[in-house]
Amino acid sequence: MDKRPLILITNDDSINAKGLRKLIGLMRPFGDIVVIASEQVMSGMSHAVTIKSPLMPRLVHSEAGYIEYVTNGTPVDNVKLGKHTLLERKPDLIVSGINHGSNAAINIIYSGTVAAVLEGAIDGIPGIGFSIDDYSHNADFNFVDKFVNIITKKVLDEGLPSGICLNVNIPKNSKDKIKGIKVVRQAKARWVEEFEKRIDPFGRTYYWIGGAFENGDDRADTDEKTLKDNYVAVVPVQIDFTAHAFVEKLKF
């Protein structure tokens, strides 16, 4: 008899996030679950790992087929702890999210949600990072079940090529029905930062990060365009920073 799939779940909005609870609920019918999530909010932590201090995971829930740890680490730390130490065997799938806020376009590089599944992909573990285009703490996840289920089932059934995982962005809930799922590419975009300058009670200057998202990419097959058109955007992603086309051109 085959074992039930072992699914590792994490996120970057902390163990208390509504999106994580939603994702856990959706994953339980698919297999045995181990949640390893951060105590603190880890938004913007990208692929950061904790080197200067030790990690202290705490088991906070354990029943047959469902285990939950909370940690002082980053999302990538959580996956490293899972795949090398806390899990009895290599997981069949890593899912991360559901992130409160889009991780399309340039947001992927700041995202702890997607970093977590990329970390699994390094070891050939299939992974899916789910995000919804709604930053609200109380984002509406009620309409996402169908899409999360279709994508999860496909990845569990068919796997993914080694080193590749999926960055899935779901449009915000609106009166218009989501039109379907499209497989597309990361849009080229950027944040135009405007730091807000303030003076503290001791006369020192400090800055809060701010800014506006600017999409300068008008290609039809990007995640930004797809989200705008009210489709779920699936981008297969991998870790290869090489600008291959320029390798041949640069000479020393």
Place this chain on the structure above:
Amino acid sequence: MDKRPLILITNDDSINAKGLRKLIGLMRPFGDIVVIASEQVMSGMSHAVTIKSPLMPRLVHSEAGYIEYVTNGTPVDNVKLGKHTLLERKPDLIVSGINHGSNAAINIIYSGTVAAVLEGAIDGIPGIGFSIDDYSHNADFNFVDKFVNIITKKVLDEGLPSGICLNVNIPKNSKDKIKGIKVVRQAKARWVEEFEKRIDPFGRTYYWIGGAFENGDDRADTDEKTLKDNYVAVVPVQIDFTAHAFVEKLKF
């Protein structure tokens, strides 16, 4: 009369690192310098940005053509502060490092050093991340001048395509002379983690991250192979996580 180039310098080993001081010394003949570096060691911080708390840069040195700030932020925060707030104009070049330790292969995704120049590339600013394959606090940088100078001069003279920057890894000093500079690709490699388990005085389990680097990539034109062969490895890099070859194959 043309202005002297404006060069922004940062790193991830903190403002006190020997590698940063070496890089500042090498850059001063090339232009006007603004250093924005972190007070604390930021190794392994990847592309993390500080969202939960404000940034407080402090001016610690100012003379004609040479300014130095220390901050409570990450390497990417430092570049964001530089390009949007602290610098009078967009810099002509961002250099980062010289990192104590290789940022070849998979190390690039954990690296704050390379993240800093990638952050500049988002806005089309040419950048070079320099690292040496020597983790020692007191690494020997005496032999690097020639290579840093050649690469910097070329980038200042010719620029780089928008969105692309360079990840430069220099072999550790040895009795064998470095053979030259090669332009290559990021090797596929991974860290095989082995967390070291310990018990604290209160009986709680904690883990220190550890592990061994494993290069499973035998292609001739990778950064790992090039470093091993005692060449300086230059990889042109960009932010595009899309696994393009798989986009056409995945259907929903």
